[in-house]
Amino acid sequence: MKWPFFQHPEPEVARYLAGTPRRLSRNTPFSELSFLVLDAETTGFNLSTDRLLSVAAMPVRHGRAEAGGLRSWLFHQPDVAITAATRIHTILPSDSVGGTPERQVLQELLPAATGALIVGHHIGFDIGMLNAAMRRHFHTPLRNRTLDTALLSMRVLDAFRRTGYSNQRPPGLDEVCAHLGLSIWERHTADGDTFATAQIFLLLCARLRRKLGRDLVLGDLPFN
Numbered sequence: 001m002k003w004p005f006f007q008h009p010e011p012e013v014a015r016y017l018a019g020t021p022r023r024l025s026r027n028t029p030f031s032e033l034s035f036l037v038l039d040a041e042t043t044g045f046n047l048s049t050d051r052l053l054s055v056a057a058m059p060v061r062h063g064r065a066e067a068g069g070l071r072s073w074l075f076h077q078p079d080v081a082i083t084a085a086t087r088i089h090t091i092l093p094s095d096s097v098g099g100t101p102e103r104q105v106l107q108e109l110l111p112a113a114t115g116a117l118i119v120g121h122h123i124g125f126d127i128g129m130l131n132a133a134m135r136r137h138f139h140t141p142l143r144n145r146t147l148d149t150a151l152l153s154m155r156v157l158d159a160f161r162r163t164g165y166s167n168q169r170p171p172g173l174d175e176v177c178a179h180l181g182l183s184i185w186e187r188h189t190a191d192g193d194t195f196a197t198a199q200i201f202l203l204l205c206a207r208l209r210r211k212l213g214r215d216l217v218l219g220d221l222p223f224n
Contacts, residue, residue, distance in 0.1 A: 012107045013138045019114040020143050026219030030205065033218060035060040036116035036144075037201060039193040040126040043077070047128045051077050053096060055105065055130070056190035057112050058198050060119070063205075065198040072191045073108065074099035103137045106130075117223060118144045121173045121197045124224075145223045149176070149200050152222060156204045156211070176200055 008014040024033075038057045044050035056072035058065060076099040100108075120126050123146050131141035150170035154160045159179050160171045173196060177184055182199055186192030209216050 008138070008140070010107075010138055012110050013140065016110040016114045017140070017143065021115075022143055024117075024145070024218055026217065028218040030209075030216035030218070030220075031062055034116045035119050035147075035201070036113055037065070037119045037194050037198040038123070038126060039120055039190045039197060040129055041188070041190050042129055045125065047125075047132055050129070051075070052102065052105075052129050052133055053077060054099075054190040055109065055126075056194040057109060058194050059112065059116070060198060060201065063202070065195075065202060067195070069112075070191065070195065071112070072194075073105045075105055076101045102133055106133060106137060113142065113144055116144060118142075118146045119149060119197065119201050120146070121149045121176070121193070121200070122170070123148045147201075147221055147223045149197055149204065152204050152208075153179075153200070155222060156208050173197065173200075 008017060036057050036059055038055065040055040041053045042050050043053060052075050054072060054074050056070065058067065058070040060066065075096065077096040118127065127142060127146055134141050148170070150172070153171055153176045154162055157176075157179060160176070162168065171179075173184070173193060174187070177196055177200065180200065180203055182196060182203075184192055184196045187196075205216060205221075208220060212220065
């Protein structure tokens with residue numbers, strides 16, 4: 001069952017829905033926008049059967065990353081198995097047993113997401129996993145607009161510009177960081193990848209601002 005935001009029985013969800021508009025003016029100045037940079041680690045890549053293991057989020061406001069606001073959660077997933085993904089993020093079943101229940105993590109994450117534009121590298125998958133969890137617990141998906149820094153890099157950086165070939169893939173986080181001369185702190189952790197993505201986002205926005213010769217507005221950025 002789905003509820004309008006003013007009838008949703010969960011107060012955290014009701015406040016989130018009320019404070020997160022579906023549309024914003026394309027002319028909204030960049031300086032007036034609130035962003036939440038986000039990254040998730042999961043048991044695998046199947047939106048139906050895999051589960052969230054960790055998530056991190058960091059606010060970006062007034063053109064600055066609020067590193068002190070970086071927060072991360074480890075999910076309690078007692079039935080998680082060791083998979084190929086484990087070799088990448090190194091989150092073991094014994095780690096997951098001591099985590100926070102999925103429902104509680106979502107309740108704590110929603111205030112940070114309220115009214116924000118969500119930014120991430122290949123963010124579509126992360127949002128897909130979060131939406132699956134939101135539907136399991138609250139019967140509603142996230143409603144934030146999203147920006148993929150991989151796609152933004154293809155718009156801003158000549159090295160990754162679209163070529164017209166159908167098999168061209170968006171660049172990975174490591175590729176973009178290497179091109180920009182950034183090192184990734186704790187790669188393949190939600191915290192480290194979130195911090196790196198925030199740096200990429202702000203650098204790309206600065207380059208786009210110089211390219212356009214004016215301050216950015218929402219319509220300059222490839223949000224979904």
